[in-house]
Amino acid sequence: MHFLQKVLKGQKDIQHVLGQLIDHSYISRVAGEINEKLQQQGQISIGDLTIHYDLPAEFLQQIVDKNLGKVVFGKQDKNDPRIYYTESFIARTKAKIRGALAGLTRPTPVASILNQVDVNEKMFFSLFDQTCMYGTLTSRLPGAQYIPNVYARSQNEWVSNFYRQNGYLEYDALNRLGITDYKQYIKKQLVNEELHYLSSCIISKSILERVQADIDECIASKSYTDLQSNLPSVFNEKDIEMILNAALTNQQRQQILVIESYVISKAFVEKLADSCDELVKANAKATVESGKYQEYQISLHSSHLRSQKSDDADDKVDKREERRKKAASGKSGGGTQGRETKTRSTKKFNRGGNKNIAETDDDDDVQVKKMVLEVVAADEVRDSIQPLLEEESLDDLLEPLTAHLFPKLNEKGLEAAASIYVATVADRTANRRQTHNELQNKLNALIGDVRLFEKGTKLLPQDVQTQLVKYLLKSLCTDIVNEVLNYIAAEQNLGTKAETLNNDQKLKFVNELPSEFKTPLVQLVKSLSGQSIDDFMTTVEEALIPCSMILKKIDKKKDRTVVLNHKHQLLEQLNKCEDVALALHLATLAIFTTATHCMLHASGRHVTAILAFLKQYLTEEQANELTSYHDFVTLMLSGGSEVENAKEKLKEKLPVIKSIANEFKKAGSEK
Structure with a gap:
């Protein structure tokens, strides 16, 4: 190692790299080889050179950078300084990219283009702006698409033409054209248009105005309109709902009913309701007459009373809790010498009590909500409006219109029942007053008769x-x-x-x-x-x-009149009577009344005793005739073998008996 340091100090053109001594001549030779490789391939990367020479990337980068333009003739990539290429390579690459893009007429993924021209992604994006005037890229990220200008022009023309002709653009259609950010695209494409965004499409002001005109006509004609049939079929229920929200004025909302895609004037709905008037009136009357309405009112009143009791109980619990807190907080008077007073805890009781009261309140609320008397049944409403809807081919609206009308008609029925009940009570009061007077007169008459009959009995x-x-x-x-x-x-x-x-x-x-x-x-x-x-x-x-x-x-004067009228009634019944036994009964009572000037109330079994009493007022002939007639009646009623004979005799004697009764005058004093 000491020897290596001496060598490096003595030879400045020698470098130590990864355990190797490299002199200047080797570096020059490497630079020449790199240039030769660059000219052959058109581009090189430091990464590839590192593998080839087994030298550090930084060392090779220094060699290329120092010799660039001297020994190594090429350009360094601005986006990636580790890549170098020649002018001819760039020109060839641009030509390949230009040729590939020029032949495309529809959106194509950049990845597909790169596979065809054999150009890496980074170089494609760096050279795209220099080489292509035929289209645009959706982005500079992986997964980007190339949109040819010819396609964009045809796309724009289709969108503009379709919008002008139809007044709407469907989001799905724009997606099929490759337009994903349709809001931004539409803003750029339809700059001066008044647009309304729906759930599945965008519409023009003209469609909105058309819907408004249909609604105005519907209200004016007191009829209905189906927006689904007047709008493009691609519009869904949500779209129609959004159109109506945008199109309807506050005044129009008060005049129509919207069911699904139908706009129905309230005048038409009232017409349907009017067709149920007779049903409502009849059911209201029947409800009152059956007593159901009265029971309903009693139930409502009872529920109201229970609710009041619950409120009162709640107040009592609150006051009890307040007193408990006061007692707990004020255990002693002033000072620290006061003696504490124990207060019984009511916490558990109150908690349970409040819970029960709350539950009761909830139950009462549910009962009140449920407690609605059904004067008119939904099925009856459905049957009443069905013929009218069938005439208009509105069968699909039968159920929703029934559901809409039923509560209103039932409420109307309750109001009618209330009116009928009030009138009935008033009539009953008047009738009761009249009945009271009539009954009083009737009872006075009957009791007067009893008094007069008793007077006759005492004789x-x-x-x-x-x-x-x-x-x-x-x-x-x-x-x-x-x-x-x-x-x-x-x-x-x-x-x-x-x-x-x-x-x-x-x-x-x-x-x-x-x-x-x-x-x-x-x-x-x-x-x-x-x-x-x-x-x-x-x-x-x-x-x-x-x-x-x-x-x-x-009143004795009236008594005489009553007795006289009673006698005439008996004689009138007698003259019309063909019953031989009853005739004797009537004749006996009539003679008694004439003879005594008293009335008598008796049954057939008492005739024998009455005849015995009347003998004192009868002539012998009259007495014999009546006695004989009485014997034949007894014989007939006994059911023996002489019944038919007795009947014949009685028929013969009947006119005689009637004559005696009619012509009898009080003659007892003359005997």
Whole structure:
């Protein structure tokens, strides 16, 4: 090593490189060889020389740089100083690139061009601007494309022509033409155009104006328009939505309904709704009559009350929590000597309580949302509008229009039901007032009849009186009780019909009524099982008080008129009667009324006793005729062998019986 240093000091033209001693003559020879290689190949790289000479790249770079233009005749690449080339090589390369690019008519990847001309990528990009006026590059990066000018011109012409003819450009079409950054391209190509960007294409102002004109016509004609059929088929639903957002004014938005690609005037929608008017009215009426509307209102009211209770509970919990905090923070008065007071923790209770209240609130909200009475069903709406839509060939809109109209028509039905209910309540109030007056008059008349019938009953023997009183209680008095119970049931919105109940069932029904009705009505119903008309008259008067009804005072003049009318009614029925048994019954009652000037309420089984009583008022002939007729009736009703004979005799005697009753006058005093 010491010897090597001496040699290097003594010989300045000798260098030590990687364990080798290299003199100046060797370096000159290497420079000459490099130049010879450069002239042969047209270009060399320091990397290739390093492999060939087995010398460091920096050393070889110094040799070439020192001898460049002297021994080595070439140029250094500006982009890569480790590469050198000759002028002739550059000229040949430019010629190859120019020839390759001149023959291209459509976009081509740079990689394909490089493979054909055998030029590296860096040199291609460095020489491109010097060699080509036939096109442009999309970038100077790997994967770039070469776009020939002839293709760009035809591309621009196609875009301009298509846009002018159709008023739109589809993004997919631009991509197929090789235009990836379509926004920048369109800005450069269509400089002075008013453009609107959609999801799949770009449109001109003219298309927007055309859509606006279609909408104006739709509103003016109170009809509809299908934008999909009036716009290019490449427009999708999103495009149409964006066009409508750009085209519609605030005033137009209030006059139309947009469903899919259809623009429908609200006048047309109202026409469809009007076709459902009869359905809505009929359903609203049926809803009120069935009681569903009333139940719905009760449910709403109950839900509202529950919500209020939840709010109140929440307030109570909040106040309790506030008191607890105050108690916890103010455990003692002033100073440090105060004695602490333990406060029971309510934290857990409050947490649970608040949770329950919150859950209840949520449940109530859900119930209120769900609690919408369906006056009109969606299927009914669909069936009503279907014929009109079929006429217009709008079958596709049946479901969406049904969905649109259903809630509105149901709301309209609820409003109609509310109006009907209010009117019904008003009518019921008026009818109830009228019914109250009519029933009061009817009950006064019936009770007056009972009083007059009782008066007639008292003329008969005691044993017969008892039977007639029981019959009067079970018949006419029971009718009066039924009228009273039916009235109260109606007032209490109960569906009970007293006629269908026996006395025990009536008592059970009465016991379930409010106390104001219960006490007097219990006594009234029990009086029907008694044996006193006086008890009945007392209890019925008390029972009418909570019904706001009063009994009229006794008017003897009217009593005489009632008795006279009763007699005429009996005679009228008798004259029309062909039933031989009933004729005897009617004749007996008519004669009794004429003879005593009193009314009598009796059944057929009491005829024998009444005839026995009337003998004192009859002539012997009249008494015999009536007795004989009575015997034949008894014979006929017995069902024996003499039935037919008895019927014949009765038919013969019927005119005689009618004559006796019609011509009878009180003659007992003349006997």
